[in-house]
Amino acid sequence: MANTLEFRESANAAALLKQLPGRLLNRPAAKIEVLPNKDIGAAIASGSYAVDSMIVIPCSMGTLAAIASGVSDDLVSRAADVMLKENRKLVLCVRDTPFNRIHLENMLRLQQAGAVIMPAIPAFYHHPQTIDDLITQYIHRVLAQIDLAQENMYRWTGQTGVKKAEA
Amino acid sequence: MANTLEFRESANAAALLKQLPGRLLNRPAAKIEVLPNKDIGAAIASGSYAVDSMIVIPCSMGTLAAIASGVSDDLVSRAADVMLKENRKLVLCVRDTPFNRIHLENMLRLQQAGAVIMPAIPAFYHHPQTIDDLITQYIHRVLAQIDLAQENMYRWTGQTGVKKAEA
Numbered sequence A, B: 001m002a003n004t005l006e007f008r009e010s011a012n013a014a015a016l017l018k019q020l021p022g023r024l025l026n027r028p029a030a031k032i033e034v035l036p037n038k039d040i041g042a043a044i045a046s047g048s049y050a051v052d053s054m055i056v057i058p059c060s061m062g063t064l065a066a067i068a069s070g071v072s073d074d075l076v077s078r079a080a081d082v083m084l085k086e087n088r089k090l091v092l093c094v095r096d097t098p099f100n101r102i103h104l105e106n107m108l109r110l111q112q113a114g115a116v117i118m119p120a121i122p123a124f125y126h127h128p129q130t131i132d133d134l135i136t137q138y139i140h141r142v143l144a145q146i147d148l149a150q151e152n153m154y155r156w157t158g159q160t161g162v163k164k165a166e167a
Helices: A013-025 A061-069 A075-085 A101-112 A131-145 A158-166 B013-025 B061-069 B075-085 B101-112 B131-145 B158-166
Strands: A053-059 A089-094 B053-059 B089-094
Touching: A053 A061, A053 A075, A053 A131, A061 A075, A061 A089, A061 A101, A075 A089, A089 A101, A089 A131, A101 B101, A131 B131, B053 B061, B053 B075, B053 B131, B061 B075, B061 B089, B061 B101, B075 B089, B089 B101, B089 B131
Parallel strands: A053 A089, B053 B089
Antiparallel strands: none
């Protein structure tokens, strides 16, 4: 199968992990750091680490539950816990459907604690033609949540705007 | 613009509404009934009407709120209220993202009242190539919720199954 990188627990695992972003992007990716989820001592697990926002994408219902519980025994849930305690932006891109009561209670709890609950529901008002169009608009919306300018994001301009664009 | 039918309040509106399914499907649609949302006296608004399930698709957050409130002042929310009181299946396909606290409280309330909260989040494990592939699998999942057999629905068979299929 193409586009698959296999990682096993080994002496080489850490080195391979570092190469992952560059190999996926097919270009150097010096700004991207890959961390094992068990590395709960990583810099990002501390409120002293200078970061504005965190996005968990996709956010499984297991990860949502881990964050909602506050137990913080892996890097994702510990870093998320830090974001909430520091009153920084935390965006959780949940992707399961349908929702059971536990999912809904966890999402409500986290929303009340300050997280943005952003299920991966695609929009159709920009007339997407391909799956890539759908995903791109969703990613624009997610990045706009953390205040990154999204010049190519479709923005609804009201019925009047639609009529103008079609004229 | 193609594929648009315009309806205005007029003497012809009721007649045009009846033609809608056939015109959209491009074939006779005798089993489909189109009802105005203000027709709160329609048969489906009564528990005496023989129906097993109801799907609201898409379910706007406004409709979700109307159903959650129990006010039942239009046909959709009244029929949904009847489904819950009769302990029948009600599937709500919400499509907004992100969720605010009111959305989450309404979804939780309705889930506790017996509804299935089924946000329109597409799956990717069946390797969809087109938007149509994404939507078809989602519709299979929705229809499976109301116990209609979905022979063409993709079903996850575990990692072993995936390996077998690829061999």
